[in-house]
Amino acid sequence: MNSAGRRSGGGLLEGFYRVIMRRNSVYVTFIIAGAFVGERAVDYGVQKLWEYNNVGKRYEDISVLGQRPVEE
Secondary structure, three states, X not given: OHHHHOOOOOOHHHHHHXXXXXXXXXXXXXXXXXXXXXXXXXXXXXXXXXXXXXXOOOHHHOOOOOOOOOOO
């Protein structure tokens, strides 16, 4: 009864297994690439959040720092 109630195309997890997890080399590559992309996404998000919360407090935002006084 289990196999009769299932669709012939398979579910999302079965497709994921067929594409990614069947071979160890593909699975390890997927994990490493996912970790790299995830790290970049988290880094970008935290950087934007930090910049948003510190507008006007950063060195780049203060116009008089790093400028020499104008001699007349």
